[in-house]
Amino acid sequence: MAAGVAAWLPFARAAAIGWMPVANLPMPVAPTEKNKRQDELIILNVSGRRFQTWRNTLDRYPDTLLGSSEKEFFYNEETKEYFFDRDPDVFRSVLNFYRTGKLHYPRYECISSYDEELAFFGIVPEIIGDCCYEEYKDRKRENAERLMDDQEDNKDAKLPNMTFRETMWRAFENPHTSTMALVFYYVTGFFIAVSVITNVVETVPCGSAPNQKEVPCGERYTVAFFCMDTACVMIFTVEYLMRLFAAPSRYRFMRSVMSIIDVVAILPYYIGLVMTDNEDVSGAFVTLRVFRVFRIFKFSRHSQGLRILGYTLKSCASELGFLLFSLTMAIIIFATVMFYAEKGSSSSKFTSIPASFWYTIVTMTTLGYGDMVPKTIAGKIFGSICSLSGVLVIALPVPVIVSNFSRIYHQNQRADKRRAQKKARLARIRISKTGSSSAFLHSKRNGLFNEALELTNSTEDEQRLSKSTSLLESQHHHLLHCLEKTTVSTHILQLYIFLLFLTNHEFVDEQYYQQSYLEAGLQNYPSRSPSLSSQDGVTGTCCTRRSKKHHTPLPNASAPAHMQPLTHTHTHPQGLQELSTIHIQPLSTSRSSLNMRVDEPAPLNCQSSQITTAIISIPTPPVTTPEGDAHLPAGPTHQNVVKVSAL
Amino acid sequence: MDAKRVETISARVDAAVSSSDSVEDELELSAVRHRPEGLEQLEAQTRFSRKELQILYRGFKNECPSGVVNEETFKDIYSQFFPQGDASTYAHFLFNAFDTDHNGSVSFEDFVMGLSILLRGTVQEKLNWAFNLYDINKDGYITKEEMLDIMKAIYDMMGKCTYPVLKEETPRQHVEVFFQKMDKNKDGVVTIDEFIDCCQNDENIMRSMHLFENVL
Numbered sequence: 001m002a003a004g005v006a007a008w009l010p011f012a013r014a015a016a017i018g019w020m021p022v023a024n025l026p027m028p029v030a031p032t033e034k035n036k037r038q039d040e041l042i043i044l045n046v047s048g049r050r051f052q053t054w055r056n057t058l059d060r061y062p063d064t065l066l067g068s069s070e071k072e073f074f075y076n077e078e079t080k081e082y083f084f085d086r087d088p089d090v091f092r093s094v095l096n097f098y099r100t101g102k103l104h105y106p107r108y109e110c111i112s113s114y115d116e117e118l119a120f121f122g123i124v125p126e127i128i129g130d131c132c133y134e135e136y137k138d139r140k141r142e143n144a145e146r147l148m149d150d151q152e153d154n155k156d157a158k159l160p161n162m163t164f165r166e167t168m169w170r171a172f173e174n175p176h177t178s179t180m181a182l183v184f185y186y187v188t189g190f191f192i193a194v195s196v197i198t199n200v201v202e203t204v205p206c207g208s209a210p211n212q213k214e215v216p217c218g219e220r221y222t223v224a225f226f227c228m229d230t231a232c233v234m235i236f237t238v239e240y241l242m243r244l245f246a247a248p249s250r251y252r253f254m255r256s257v258m259s260i261i262d263v264v265a266i267l268p269y270y271i272g273l274v275m276t277d278n279e280d281v282s283g284a285f286v287t288l289r290v291f292r293v294f295r296i297f298k299f300s301r302h303s304q305g306l307r308i309l310g311y312t313l314k315s316c317a318s319e320l321g322f323l324l325f326s327l328t329m330a331i332i333i334f335a336t337v338m339f340y341a342e343k344g345s346s347s348s349k350f351t352s353i354p355a356s357f358w359y360t361i362v363t364m365t366t367l368g369y370g371d372m373v374p375k376t377i378a379g380k381i382f383g384s385i386c387s388l389s390g391v392l393v394i395a396l397p398v399p400v401i402v403s404n405f406s407r408i409y410h411q412n413q414r415a416d417k418r419r420a421q422k423k424a425r426l427a428r429i430r431i432s433k434t435g436s437s438s439a440f441l442h443s444k445r446n447g448l449f450n451e452a453l454e455l456t457n458s459t460e461d462e463q464r465l466s467k468s469t470s471l472l473e474s475q476h477h478h479l480l481h482c483l484e485k486t487t488v489s490t491h492i493l494q495l496y497i498f499l500l501f502l503t504n505h506e507f508v509d510e511q512y513y514q515q516s517y518l519e520a521g522l523q524n525y526p527s528r529s530p531s532l533s534s535q536d537g538v539t540g541t542c543c544t545r546r547s548k549k550h551h552t553p554l555p556n557a558s559a560p561a562h563m564q565p566l567t568h569t570h571t572h573p574q575g576l577q578e579l580s581t582i583h584i585q586p587l588s589t590s591r592s593s594l595n596m597r598v599d600e601p602a603p604l605n606c607q608s609s610q611i612t613t614a615i616i617s618i619p620t621p622p623v624t625t626p627e628g629d630a631h632l633p634a635g636p637t638h639q640n641v642v643k644v645s646a647l
Numbered sequence: 648m649d650a651k652r653v654e655t656i657s658a659r660v661d662a663a664v665s666s667s668d669s670v671e672d673e674l675e676l677s678a679v680r681h682r683p684e685g686l687e688q689l690e691a692q693t694r695f696s697r698k699e700l701q702i703l704y705r706g707f708k709n710e711c712p713s714g715v716v717n718e719e720t721f722k723d724i725y726s727q728f729f730p731q732g733d734a735s736t737y738a739h740f741l742f743n744a745f746d747t748d749h750n751g752s753v754s755f756e757d758f759v760m761g762l763s764i765l766l767r768g769t770v771q772e773k774l775n776w777a778f779n780l781y782d783i784n785k786d787g788y789i790t791k792e793e794m795l796d797i798m799k800a801i802y803d804m805m806g807k808c809t810y811p812v813l814k815e816e817t818p819r820q821h822v823e824v825f826f827q828k829m830d831k832n833k834d835g836v837v838t839i840d841e842f843i844d845c846c847q848n849d850e851n852i853m854r855s856m857h858l859f860e861n862v863l
Binding site: 023024 | 709825856858
């Protein structure tokens with residue numbers, strides 16, 4: 001029940017006394033109001049802006065957040081107010097809804113933020129008042145269309161496993177996806193043009209023999225034209241059949257406008273083939289040739305403007321209908337008038353009302369051929385009225401059609417612009433995303449490094465980690481770390497690090513993933529550099545030699561690496577007994593500390609029971625230069641990946 | 648109602664120019680602002696406390712910012728309370744009962760006085776009010792036709808979907824029963840005294856008079 005009406009309820013109940021004397025039966029007992037409170041003011045603090053209202057006002061709508069006991073969850077004991085961490089501007093509309101019973105949608109508000117706020121406060125958008133409902137619906141529809149457009153664009157993304165048929169269909173629908181499709185697109189376009197030009201040139205009179213009258217080219221070079229026509233029809237038939245084959249829903253394809261145009265374009269030829277034997281129906285056959293001109297409509301696949309025009313005409317069907325109807329009315333009226341006005345004059349061309357139609361049409365559209373002209377004065381007067389009114393009648397619906405076309409055209413422009421901007425947008429988003437994921441990997445290193453630091457009481461690089469992550473980030477990273485630990489197999493001994501790579505589930509960079517996915521099969525054994533045998537060969541020199549592209553799948557089981565600086569990969573061959581020692585390799589990006597620790601594969605106290613064996617990173621070529629000691633790579637700029645493969 | 652101040656905000660239009668368009672009349676009416684008498688006066692005239700009057704006025708003003716209720720609003724409100732039937736006739740009669748000075752609109756004073764009688768009045772006053780409601784032409788007598796009108800209006804509010812199904816004669820029969828009860832001297836009309844006497848002797852009616860006392 002609306003707020004307004006609820007306020008009248010006491011009045012209606014009181015007025016019910018008017019029924020009492022008339023009633024025959026005793027009345028039911030009235031409901032008592034339990035713990036009826038005095039109405040009190042409550043304070044709603046929305047992001048700092050305080051709103052106050054009567055409690056009763058809010059109670060008018062008990063199935064919303066503010067009207068029910070749900071708001072108690074937001075009650076702040078110290079300040080004795082209800083605190084909502086939401087947008088205060090939209091809250092204004094929400095609260096006004098309680099006060100007046102009408103929900104308004106402010107025009108400057110973003111539609112999705114408004115929807116979210118309504119959803120939060122438990123208000124159904126359908127009760128938006130009539131004054132604002134249309135605007136709301138329009139904006140919502142626009143938004144939905146935009147989202148749908150974006151989704152459609154996503155469908156362009158090449159799915160890894162598409163059947164041949166799907167690929168073909170995609171090639172047909174979107175010629176820019178592959179070169180073959182583009183070639184096909186242009187070829188068909190060319191043939192459409194050729195076919196249309198052939199049809200046109202066929203009728204042009206070519207030179208004539210002196211004793212014969214001029215013949216059209218079609219009859220002079222029959223064979224040539226026939227061959228050209230055949231070729232075009234062949235191409236069109238093949239194209240149509242291929243489209244039919246590739247269509248995901250053949251039935252729907254056959255019903256679509258474009259396919260009907262295709263069929264109509266090629267059918268006359270085949271009918272002509274069948275019918276040339278029969279002389280009687282050749283007249284009809286000639287008529288059929290007219291349909292060949294429909295081939296020109298096939299261009300609409302190639303031209304977006306044409307499609308927009310067609311769509312506009314379709315959407316303005318009612319205006320066009322009105323135009324037609326009003327024109328027809330006017331034509332009939334004026335034709336009748338002109339006929340009767342010119343009836344008196346001799347040798348008048350206005351022999352009948354239908355004959356006058358021609359005059360009226362020509363005059364109303366301001367063509368004025370002059371083949372029919374009124375001669376009487378009355379006829380001339382009415383004729384001038386006719387031409388003036390023609391201008392008006394035609395000018396009225398045209399702006400509607402124009403504005404429709406303009407709207408659709410601009411929408412299309414916007415869609416194209418969005419599509420172009422989308423790539424750049426997605427690239428930027430991806431960069432920021434990788435920033436966050438590499439932040440995780442980065443902090444993992446730092447985290448382990450941190451633990452190592454704590455254990456060795458080294459304070460040297462602590463301040464480096466002052467660019468520490470926020471609490472939120474660290475908790476997030478911890479969560480990801482836990483997930484890693486959950487999925488990592490807990491076998492201590494694994495013989496093949498190659499298998500190790502495949503069974504471990506680690507968060508790695510996407511780039512790295514793709515690379516390693518591809519190259520896992522390719523590279524098996526990176527050569528073991530003799531320098532690796534020395535455990536302290538962790539300095540830059542030994543590793544830069546092989547720093548380019550070495551990958552994790554080092555099937556050398558006995559070669560877990562101790563620790564690596566960020567930019568290299570190498571493995572240290574170690575005896576199997578090393579494997580059995582459980583120790584953690586601190587990740588370190590600082591060479592100095594590496595050097596510090598490289599001689600001490602002593603087991604470090606740590607909670608985890610895993611060994612980090614190989615820390616591999618794939619450097620991007622520019623970064624392979626050995627870095628200075630104190631270099632801490634910044635997350636996003638470093639494309640390197642630290643992969644910690646643990647046993 | 649001498650303290651009533653009526654302000655017309657709409658510009659004065661020449662009598663020749665102003666047409667009898669209902670639209671313009673509506674504009675004039677909606678531009679009328681009405682401010683009620685002071686709180687003290689109302690307190691004296693009605694049986695409501697100051698706080699109750701405040702609450703009542705706040706609700707009233709919220710619904711009718713212009714300060715007056717017209718018949719259309721009445722009908723609207725009643726049709727929302729009784730959606731299954733047609734409450735417009737009864738709303739019309741009710742409006743006339745509240746509009747004591749018969750100027751076509753119910754101001755806050757009319758409203759509050761009516762409510763005061765209904766909620767806080769003596770049984771006598773309430774019965775008086777009910778009689779006033781039934782007496783459509785306010786001539787002091789309730790005739791059968793008037794009663795039939797009222798009865799039909801009440802039954803209209805019920806709507807079509809009732810059980811048992813309402814028949815054409817049901818209001819008429821109900822009127823007969825009523826007149827049998829009320830019309831002591833069988834002269835075809837019910838006067839105020841007959842009415843009050845009869846009601847005071849009827850247990851059900853007396854009990855129901857106190858039904859809505861705690862509405863506010």
